Amino acid sequence: MRRSLIMLLIATIFLLVNSTADAGKIRKRKIRKLFKHSAIVKDHFTGFALYDMDTKKMIYELNSDKYFTPASNTKLFTFYTCLKMLGDSIPALKYVTHNDSLIFWGTGDPAFLHTDLKGVKGFDLLKNSDKQLFFSSGQYQNEFFGSGWAWDDYNDYYQAEITELPVEDNVAVLSADSSGQLKISPSCLSQYLKCDSNYKPETFRVQRDFLTNSFVYPAMKVPVGYRKEIPWKTSTALTLALLQDTLKKEINEVHVPLADSVKIIYDTNADTVYKRMLQPSDNFIAEQLLLVCSSRKFKIMNADSVIAYSKAHYLNDLPDVPQWVDGSGLSRFNLFTPRSIVALLCKISDQMKNDSLLHSLMPIGGVAGTIRKAYKTDNGVPFVWAKTGSLSNNHNQSGYLVTRKGKRLAFSFMNNNFTRPTGEIRDEMVRIITYIHDNY
16 A cells, blocks of 8 residues: 555656646647648648747648748848848948049949938938049849739839839839829929820829839829829939939949949948838838848849859758749749748847847837737737738748747748638738747
8 A cells, every 4th residue: 555655656746747847838739739720721721830949949830841932021031141241231332433533333222312211321422522423333233123023013112123223212102282283202203294184093093104204193183192102114314313303413324343442331220221121021122132232242233143142151051942033022933931931030030149139120019010910919018020921812921939938939820822811811820829829
């Protein structure tokens, strides 16, 4: 009898010790059960990877080795490449002075006179110079659209053209003035804004010609509070016209190679630019940042070259080779696996070495960016920081999650080829991620 009591006591102690050790442990079978009983994630192609950043172990995977269209999750690859290749400030212009001339080259800097970023140091260099100004063009080697972009989205704000020296976000702003008349900014585009009585859309709409900067609008009353951003057709001539109109100075075009004595003027804080790219998911900034990296590394601007370099030198240890073709994720040619995105998230965290700063740059659940309205905070405290990615029939989230018990997780949740409303997909992702946070 005594021996039986001793054995029972030992067994009880063993169970208590193990239950204490397992407290808060994320069980793979419980996560699997979440997906098994979800009708939503089973009616399309779903991928998921959940990784413990402290134990460095994968917790649960579903199709994590399969390739998905990432949409704006691609910006995480751009972000990491910038962390590796750029310093703490974005180069605005390259320039040399020679006798009475100042020759300058673009760097692709998206902050140059940007509406929100307001990069002005390069502009001030030109404005305050007493020398004759010459813009040396021809550094950019790709097309005005990325590979695999939808050409018929050219009139939409999110698909601005790519150029070596962007000005004011590369978009025109159409709005109603105080008298209800339609106006366009920059004002030098006013000559191209025309009312066309033969243009009869169902509602008021401004349409730019695909090949030119001809903007037409219907013979309708301009809606109160109307505001629309439409990318303009880029060209060196327009860039010079915009600069001259703002600087009130003459600028001539030249074609000369970069001089050995070239100087660089730096502008906006890099983290500020990254935050603007990641939180609202700014395609324009993402594309231009690849050119900044290329300009810094190769003295030319070629997105393909910098992507190839990043894949060979920074991303060669990912579980699956990424098919990466642009900076923003507008292209459907991009293909990444969830487990590779999780590995990338870990590399980003290791590179920054500051979770608080990293989290502040990402969209913040319940607080800021593209997941501000998707999640609720936990009594005012955010617990998820994730980049979204959306194209028609595709919606993804990849980022960081901290549970109530303090577990630091990285995850990639990818949904492709669904036909139900995107909101239903988003809500189900939020339900699952929130469950993981609440219960572990």
